[in-house]
Amino acid sequence: MNLRFFRLFALLFLLSFLLSFSIGTLSPLLAAGQNPTYRYQVDLKKSENGKLFVELLVGTLTEEKVQFCLPAMVPGTYKVYDFGRFVSDFQALDAEGKPLTIEQLNPNTWEIAPAQKLHTIRYAVRETFSDAQSPVVFEPAGTSYDAENLFVMNTHAIFGYFKNREREPFEIEIKKPADFYGSTSLIAKTQEKERDVFEIQSYHDLVDAPMMYCRPDTVNFEIGGAQILVSVYSSKDKIKAKDIADGIYQTLLAQKRYLNDELPIRKYAFLLNFFSGNSKSGAYGALEHSYSSFYHLPEMPIEYILPSVIEIAAHEFFHILTPLNIHSEEIHYFDFANPKMSKHLWLYEGVTEYFAHHALLCGGLSELSDFLETMREKILSARQYKDTPFTVMSLGCLDKHEDEYGNVYDKGALIGLCLDLKLRILSEGKYGLINLMQDLSKRYGKENPFKDDELFDVITELTYPEIRTFFAKHVEDNQPLPFEELFAQIGISYQAEGETQNIFIGEISLAADVTTRKLFISEVNTEDEATKKIGWQADDVIETVNGQEASADTILEVFEKAKDGDVLKWEVKRKVKGKDKIVKIKTPISFNKQKVLHHFEPEDLTGKKLDLLRDWKRMGEYQQRYGK
Incomplete structure (x- = not known):
């Protein structure tokens, strides 16, 4: 998952099938004869005053006491929001409807006794979009309940779990207006005109699957063996799914080729909410999940917003590599109540951000000059943060180093860039960062996490001893990244302070x-x-x-x-x-010279430098495979 703040740039991103079509995850459904511990019911038609009313029918419990929880935080947000604070009118009832004893232990936890008699839990949960109470929930991680138009349902902000029972099965029943369609990555067990039923293997799978209910505006297409859903809600009906589907398709085509024509998913959903006015958080962006991503973006003319959609979608979709298939124990066994952070945000967010831009370069959707300017902007942006070793910042991004988290998209991406160049140089062009990521995916995969303290040594084992030195200097320590040394070997001059000649028209x-x-x-x-x-x-x-x-x-x-x-x-x-x-x-025409910080200047190339540059841009490989 990924929570991403971003600045909008002016430059740069139908129901095609029957309403019964749904796009689903690869997570397993309930085994035959397996009864869900949780049977949730929500009626969207009965929402009022920005609240949903949730009912949970509970399976058999044997404990004397049980703790019912909503998350303090979910993977990818990197911020504690305490989603339990949006719950009110909490009730725990036995089979006869009599109340049981409840003690609220903290904003996210209710202790219920005797648990053996627990039959039903009921509560109201208010939306986050209209709530200004600090910390304000970043909208792609939040909820909105507009009975006339749109329900944004990030499931972690609505549904809870019993402590130590997060991996037990769920059934979710959503009652809806007849003209609403539920866009999600989940597969519906039952899909009727006014009712959807989903079966989910665990709470971890549930919070990984946001839902968006509204009148349908969708486009579906297939690419690389994966079924893709693009679902759009536009508050003033200015943006249509068909307006952005082609841009997303071209981006995914470039990424499919970047991944050697192998997408490690079969289905994926892009859920996009375009809103008018202001957001309470003051930010726009997206939240990434394993098989979907949710976007909260301002409703602007399509020519202005599309480039930003493409840029963000390129980043979010690449999370199908990490953390989906490469992640640490801290993520795999995520503690929703007391989250522990991994020290490898350079991998989850930095490498993903680098791949998003590098794939567009290799796929011919951006020029080398555009790519280098983007990297230059990241170098400049990274200077606003403290020079904290990246592993230290990652571990402390929830508290001590919270203000430095944004650097994952700047220095984190630059670490990915330098690591890719280093690998290409050491292998004489034959092996790059994408090859390493695919090897790590094969070694680990979705159900086999790595140990945080072992990852650097595992990568070194798969590559070269020099790579361990790179990590020690530039990720575990704060020594400057070696731009000049690395770029010189692919024929690009880098100067911390250089001079450029501008043309004026x-x-x-x-x-x-x-x-x-x-x-x-x-x-x-x-x-x-x-x-x-x-x-x-x-x-x-x-x-x-x-x-x-x-x-x-x-x-x-x-x-x-x-x-x-x-x-x-x-x-x-x-x-x-x-x-x-x-x-x-x-x-x-007139020209003027201007001093610039972090100046890149490609040379006229021949020989080994040209070969390395072509290998880094994967030009020969793409020409061989696609004839161009």
């Missing part, structure tokens, strides 16, 4: 339409006189430059050949009184 921002691949002007600084004089307008679609069809490649080629004083001639398509019109624009 006006203060504008370019974006790309993911579907048409056309470049357009996303922003224009109309306060700048030189820009104003040129005549750019927001939403201009660039058709040609100097008579050539405009693309990222042709524009870069024109820029590379341009000299100071040259004039570039553009043709743009612009809406004028509702009709498309071709407008001609001229931009006189």
